[in-house]
Amino acid sequence: MLNEKQSIQAICSILAKGGTQLNKPFEADCEIIEWGDKFLLFTIDGFSAEDKFRENDPFILGYNLSVAAISDVLACGGKPLYYSHSLVISKEWDEKFLNEFTKGIKHSLQKFKINFIGGDFGTAEQWSYTAVVLGETDKPLMRSGASEGDLLYLSGSIGAGNFEAMMNIYSDNKLLAPFLNTYKIKLIPRLAESAFIKKYASSCIDTSDGLCHSLIHLANCNQTGFLVENIPYHNIAQKAAKLLRKPVEMLMIAECGEYELLFTVPKKNEAEFLADTEKSFLKFYKIGVLTKDQNFLLKKEKNILDLNHFDISARDFNNVKDYINTLQNLLK
Incomplete structure (x- = not known):
C-alpha cells in the first residue's frame, strides 16, 4: 500500500x-x-x-x-x-x-x-x-531556500495539538479529568508573526504535522540535517503528558501539530532580526541550526536523540494507540 x-x-x-x-x-x-x-x-x-x-x-x-x-x-x-x-x-x-x-x-x-x-x-x-x-x-516563503548554518526559530510553544489528541484518545482516563473541561485549546493564527518574519526568513513551514515531521520536511527540502534543543513545550501539555507517563518529547514527535511557524534565519541576518523583534513586541524561540550532515538530532541535556527513525505516520497503523506505543518505544 x-x-x-x-x-x-x-x-x-x-x-x-x-x-x-x-x-x-x-x-x-x-x-x-x-x-x-x-x-x-x-x-x-x-x-x-x-x-x-x-x-x-x-x-x-x-x-x-x-x-x-x-x-x-x-x-x-x-x-x-x-x-x-x-x-x-x-x-x-x-x-x-x-x-x-x-x-x-x-x-x-x-x-x-x-x-x-x-x-x-x-x-x-x-x-x-x-x-x-x-x-x-509580495514575497513568498517556501520550505526550500535555506542553507547549512541557518538558524531555526519557532513562533510559539509546542504541544497544543498533541494535547488535544491526548484529551481525545484518553478521554476515559480519570487522571485527565481535571484537564478535560478546564483547558480548551484555541489555535493561534500567527498573522503578525508571518508579516514580520518574511523580511528575514530563508524558509518556513507550519507545524501542522508536529514539530518533528516539520523539521524533517524542512531539512529534506534543503538537503541538510538539523540539531535542535531547548524546545518550548506547552505548559499544560507537559503536565498532561507527565500524568500519562509519556515522555515530553512525544509532544514534538507525534503528528497532531499546533500550527506554529517554523522558520530559518541566515546567521548573517540574526542580529538585525533580533533587534527588530525586540521593537515589534513579538516573541520567537530559537531552537537550533541546519547542519551539513543529513542527520536529524535532538539534544536533551547531555544526550543526543537521533530522530531519523521518527518519520512515521499514524495512518500506517490500524490502531492509534499502537502508533503511540511505537513512538514511545523509539524514545527509550
Whole structure:
C-alpha cells in the first residue's frame, strides 16, 4: 500500500503542474502562482475525526479548523483574503452544534478580516471538513531556500495539538479529568508573526504535522540535517503528558501539530532580526541550526536523540494507540 507521500507523487507524475506556478510538489505550504506584480497563494486542506480535534465544544472546533487552514497562507508569508469550505456534517450533529461550529469559523474570519465566499454542504455518518483559502504576498516563503548554518526559530510553544489528541484518545482516563473541561485549546493564527518574519526568513513551514515531521520536511527540502534543543513545550501539555507517563518529547514527535511557524534565519541576518523583534513586541524561540550532515538530532541535556527513525505516520497503523506505543518505544 502506498503511503501519503508516495500517493501524492504518483498523482503529480500524471497531473503535471505548469503555467506560472512557482513551487514544486512539497516545496511550500501553499501553491504559489505569479499574479501580476504579486503572488497568489492557494491552499486546500481536509480534516476529519482522525485529526483528533476534540468535538465537545463545536465553537472551538470550527474556530480551530479554520485557523489550521489559514495557517498555510501564513507559512508562505501571505495575507489571507478569501475563504471557502466543503462541510459534511455527522448525522449526530443537531442544529445547535452546527450553529456553534459555524460561529467558530465566523469568529476567526471576522477577527482577521477574511471574506467567506461560499462552499458546499453534505451529510454522512462521520463529519469531514475541507477548507480553501486564497491569499496574496509580495514575497513568498517556501520550505526550500535555506542553507547549512541557518538558524531555526519557532513562533510559539509546542504541544497544543498533541494535547488535544491526548484529551481525545484518553478521554476515559480519570487522571485527565481535571484537564478535560478546564483547558480548551484555541489555535493561534500567527498573522503578525508571518508579516514580520518574511523580511528575514530563508524558509518556513507550519507545524501542522508536529514539530518533528516539520523539521524533517524542512531539512529534506534543503538537503541538510538539523540539531535542535531547548524546545518550548506547552505548559499544560507537559503536565498532561507527565500524568500519562509519556515522555515530553512525544509532544514534538507525534503528528497532531499546533500550527506554529517554523522558520530559518541566515546567521548573517540574526542580529538585525533580533533587534527588530525586540521593537515589534513579538516573541520567537530559537531552537537550533541546519547542519551539513543529513542527520536529524535532538539534544536533551547531555544526550543526543537521533530522530531519523521518527518519520512515521499514524495512518500506517490500524490502531492509534499502537502508533503511540511505537513512538514511545523509539524514545527509550
